[in-house]
Amino acid sequence: MAGVTDPAFRERLRRNGCRYLFTEMVSAAAVARGNRRTVAYLEAPDRGPDLALQVFGSRPDELAAAADKAAEAGFVHLDLNMGCPVRKVVRSGAGAALMNDPALARACVAALRRGFSGVLSVKIRAGWDATSRNAPEIAALAEGEGADLIVVHPRTRSQGYAGRADWSVVAAVAERVSVPVVGNGDIADARSAVDRLRESGCAAVMIGRGALGAPWVFGQAEALLRGDEMPPAPAPARIGRDLLEQFRDLVRWKGERVAVAEMRKFAAWAARGMPGATAFRRRIQSLPTRAEAEEEIRRFFQVETAGEREAA
Known part of the structure; x- marks a missing residue:
């Protein structure tokens, strides 16, 4: 979720019912060196009990x-994060590469535990490839070194994000360790979130790509878990107002130039499946200023200016 789960989007997720969030992934080496750009992630304005530094x-x-x-x-x-499959990360021996080196993985978890008294979670994959699906063993190792929570994405590193997530891996990890296990992968909507939660025996589910264009999925899943009827997706005007609020937060956090560039992908995700979405995505990509982008969002999502002020 690099370039996605910044403070502005996290605040939007909270408004839509997300209970727990993770920062964008940051380099421990850069933090240790005091890299100014990386250390800025530690100054997140929303750091608190519902936010984990990844x-x-x-x-x-x-x-x-x-x-x-x-x-x-x-x-x-x-x-x-011992699950990231990105080549640049694994080439440095980090991310999913640690699952190939249990001794080093153990030492890394132990080092964090010695230096941190709060909640410590470890995010893993099913394994490196089909011949080394060692998630239960790595989870047990992490628990033994003091991890409080295990997050499992049940694809191997070699799969990346292709193919299907094998949730039997999540169930196997939940059976192996006594700490809570969180499952992640192929949760496209609220019903699949609830189904995976109940079928795997995990304590919670993490929703990533499924929330990019539909952050209300969290509230919908909560309703299903309570036994209530699932609420429908918000009306376009409500989605538009939510986007505009995120846009304002993004401008405050990163400045107008960066905010305009980064907001384009969020607007495109939100428009997916709506009539005229393809043309909207083309238009929003070419608009250089905040005022023009906001006006295009208002127009497409049919946001009345007065209604926007009332909701803000």
């Missing part, structure tokens, strides 16, 4: 330094 790295000393800085910044939840 880090990656393969050197225990750098992870320990990052844990210290996270605690100093006020984070109460630290997440070690």
Whole structure:
């Protein structure tokens, strides 16, 4: 979720019922070195009990330094990503590559635990490839070194995001460890979220790509879990107002130039499946200013200016 789960989008997810969030993944090495751009992630304006700082790295000393800085910044939840499949990350020995080196994975979790007294979670995959699906073993290792929570994406690193997520892996991890297990992968809507939760025996589910264009999926899933009827998707005007509020937050956090560029993908995701969405995506990509982008969002989602002020 790099370039996606920034403070502005996290706030939008909260408005739509998301209970727990993770920051974009940050480099422990860059945090340890005091890289100004990376350290800025530790100054997130919404850091609090519902936000985890997500880090990656393969050197225990750098992870320990990052844990210290996270605690100093006020984070109460630290997440070690041992599931990222991106080539640049695994080439450094971090992310999913750690699942190929249990001894180093153990040392990395132990280093974070020594330096951080808050909640420590570890995010893993099914394994490196079809011949090394070792998620239960790595989860048990992490629990043994003090992890409080295990997050499982049940694809292997070699799969990336292709094919189907094998939720039997999530169930196997939940059976192996005593700490809570969170499942993630192929949760496209509220019903699949509830189904995966009940079928796997995990404690919670994490929704990523399924929330990009439909952040209301969290509220819908909560309703189903309560036994209520699932509420419908919001009306276009409501979606538009929500986007405009996110846009304003993004401008405050990153400035107008960056906000305009980054908001284009969120507007395109929100429009998916609506009449005229393809033409809207083309138009929004070419608009250079905040005022023009906001006007295009108002027009497409049929947001009345007065209604927008009333909702803000």
